[in-house]
Amino acid sequence: MATTTITLPQTSKASGYSRAFLGMFLRDLHVLRRELFPFVLRIIMNPLLFLFVFTYVMPHMSGGAMMNPTATMAEHAGFSFSTVLLPGLMAVGIMFSGIAAVALPLAVDFGSTREIDDRVMCPLPTSLVAMEKVLFSAIQSCLAAAIVFPLAYFIPATRPVVHIASYPFLFLVVVMASLLAGALGLAIGTSVKPQQIGLIFSIIVIPITFLGCVYYPWTALHSIKWLQIAVLFNPIVYMTEGLRAALTPSLGHMPIPAILGMLLVSFALLSWVGMRGFLKRVIN
Amino acid sequence: MTPGIVSLRSLQKTYPGKPPVTAVAGIDLDVPVGAIYGLLGPNGAGKTTTISICTTRALPTSGSALIAGVDVVKSPSEARRHMGVVPQYNTLERACTVEENIQFHCMYFGFTAAAAKSRTAQLLEQFHLTERAKTYPNQLSGGLAQRVQIARAIAHSPQVLFLDEPSAGLDPQSRIAMWDSVKDLHNHGITVVLTTHYMEEADELCDRIAIIDNGKILVEDTPQALKASLGASTIYELSLRETTPAITAQFQQMPGVTAVEPTPKGLRILASGHREALLPQLVNTASNNGLLDLSITEPTLETVFIRLTGRELRE
Numbered sequence: 001m002a003t004t005t006i007t008l009p010q011t012s013k014a015s016g017y018s019r020a021f022l023g024m025f026l027r028d029l030h031v032l033r034r035e036l037f038p039f040v041l042r043i044i045m046n047p048l049l050f051l052f053v054f055t056y057v058m059p060h061m062s063g064g065a066m067m068n069p070t071a072t073m074a075e076h077a078g079f080s081f082s083t084v085l086l087p088g089l090m091a092v093g094i095m096f097s098g099i100a101a102v103a104l105p106l107a108v109d110f111g112s113t114r115e116i117d118d119r120v121m122c123p124l125p126t127s128l129v130a131m132e133k134v135l136f137s138a139i140q141s142c143l144a145a146a147i148v149f150p151l152a153y154f155i156p157a158t159r160p161v162v163h164i165a166s167y168p169f170l171f172l173v174v175v176m177a178s179l180l181a182g183a184l185g186l187a188i189g190t191s192v193k194p195q196q197i198g199l200i201f202s203i204i205v206i207p208i209t210f211l212g213c214v215y216y217p218w219t220a221l222h223s224i225k226w227l228q229i230a231v232l233f234n235p236i237v238y239m240t241e242g243l244r245a246a247l248t249p250s251l252g253h254m255p256i257p258a259i260l261g262m263l264l265v266s267f268a269l270l271s272w273v274g275m276r277g278f279l280k281r282v283i284n
Numbered sequence: 285m286t287p288g289i290v291s292l293r294s295l296q297k298t299y300p301g302k303p304p305v306t307a308v309a310g311i312d313l314d315v316p317v318g319a320i321y322g323l324l325g326p327n328g329a330g331k332t333t334t335i336s337i338c339t340t341r342a343l344p345t346s347g348s349a350l351i352a353g354v355d356v357v358k359s360p361s362e363a364r365r366h367m368g369v370v371p372q373y374n375t376l377e378r379a380c381t382v383e384e385n386i387q388f389h390c391m392y393f394g395f396t397a398a399a400a401k402s403r404t405a406q407l408l409e410q411f412h413l414t415e416r417a418k419t420y421p422n423q424l425s426g427g428l429a430q431r432v433q434i435a436r437a438i439a440h441s442p443q444v445l446f447l448d449e450p451s452a453g454l455d456p457q458s459r460i461a462m463w464d465s466v467k468d469l470h471n472h473g474i475t476v477v478l479t480t481h482y483m484e485e486a487d488e489l490c491d492r493i494a495i496i497d498n499g500k501i502l503v504e505d506t507p508q509a510l511k512a513s514l515g516a517s518t519i520y521e522l523s524l525r526e527t528t529p530a531i532t533a534q535f536q537q538m539p540g541v542t543a544v545e546p547t548p549k550g551l552r553i554l555a556s557g558h559r560e561a562l563l564p565q566l567v568n569t570a571s572n573n574g575l576l577d578l579s580i581t582e583p584t585l586e587t588v589f590i591r592l593t594g595r596e597l598r599e
Contacts, residue, residue, distance in 0.1 A: 013361075013362075015394075016361075016365075016394055017361075019391070019392075019393075019394040020392045020393070020394065022391075023388060023391030023392040023393075023394075024388075024392060026388070026391065027377075027380070027384075027388040027391075030380070030384070030388075031377075031379045031380065034379065035379070113374075113375070113378060114371070114373055114375045115375055115376070115377050115378060116375075117371060117375040118375055118376075118377065118385075118389060118392075118436065119392065120341075121339070121340075121364055121369055122364065122389075122392035122393065123361045123362065123364045123365045123392070123393060123394075124361055124392070125360075125361055126360075282341070283340070283341060283342065283343060284299075284333075284336060284341065284342035284343070
């Protein structure tokens, strides 16, 4: 057997941390590249079917709009339903990527495989291991947003009205929403019991989607005041409203400072909850 | 006590709850550099908790743990650079091949991609895994998966390797292969700390052993010294219909008998000297009390454990 002495690279603490962080990032990238097809499939199925049925099939039916009250409402207000859906479906894509990239793998890790153990044992503070997952998930969310946009733009029978006044603002909203989605995934993945992870779709994902101003703008809720206030606790609302402000401002949206402020607050809160949960799961 | 490469002082760990559970109840331990050190004890003795604290995966309630002089509570990230860990379960990344598992591990520890690649190739060869380089972990047998885990754990050349119950779930052949790997690492100067409840494993592999029960170290020494501490070369287990103080006294007076202890089935007699002289006498005397069965063994670590706790190791 060959005897070789290996000396670890002598590095400063910060450089050691960044190398470990980069190593984990490259590992995630490697795995994602290998699973690119299922990744893309996962992102496109929901918006594809939703757009196909609600913005293509139904408008072609006689009286189809009658079956779709939101579409009727949108048309009365003078804009197409596809304009409402474009930012909404992008937000769902972003949010769902956070769940799929962080919450589900963590549940599998904690529940059975414990694959994350090798990363937890690397020379990096444990909270940064969790942060890497959030950051990598955010990149997947940005990709998801970029994939959903052309679908939501080209599939509908009536093109959505898109007006991007500021690209930096759009970029900022997408990045903040993506980070928030990662933090949400971390909070869910570490607080739900691994055996119950199947339940998160019915008790978390579906409610926050339907009450997340995805299929209607927040301003349109003014007639149901209590609901308009209640949904403010749902972080998805700020993702959809942010995208609405950046992409389809003609529809009306929440004030921009409120959107950005709440994206930041929700991110900080969910990161804190997620990080605590993560530490609890990996350190006894 | 000279501080060892693994040095534990008054280590305690109590899990809160109703009632609170004390898993580690004050452990002082020093593992000499280059040793294969065994923590031997029954399930639930506190071995895994002790290892978890050493490997930064559990926080002690009090006391300290130093690995290569680094405090695992104060500087966990730094301490991890000095240790490799193989847990009880398979934690290989299912989405990565054997080769990638080791390569990425190297990169977490600061290797460049090229250095990680060459270190991986070297380890695959060392552990006879080169042919499995492109295999995914779920295609590996338990023994092979564990070999990969050991290779991965030492990829960053740690000073100490922790193995938690390395024999659990392995067939006898894989167990022997694992022992060979551990002895090889030992020859390369790596200190190995392992937990086990197989006394054969502790006896075969370890230079020193700490016998742990109820979160405390009962005794700590070399396997030879522990067995010698019984002061006997032969152990006779007698199964008797009835045990009387008179017969116990009779056995005690026989030449070579060092101890007579009651057991649930009869008596255990520890003796030194020649078997031929004592055995007929034992049988004759025991026959008067209804001798049902007799077994003769050499002292083992199991016997040491039974003497210390009155229980068997695998109860």
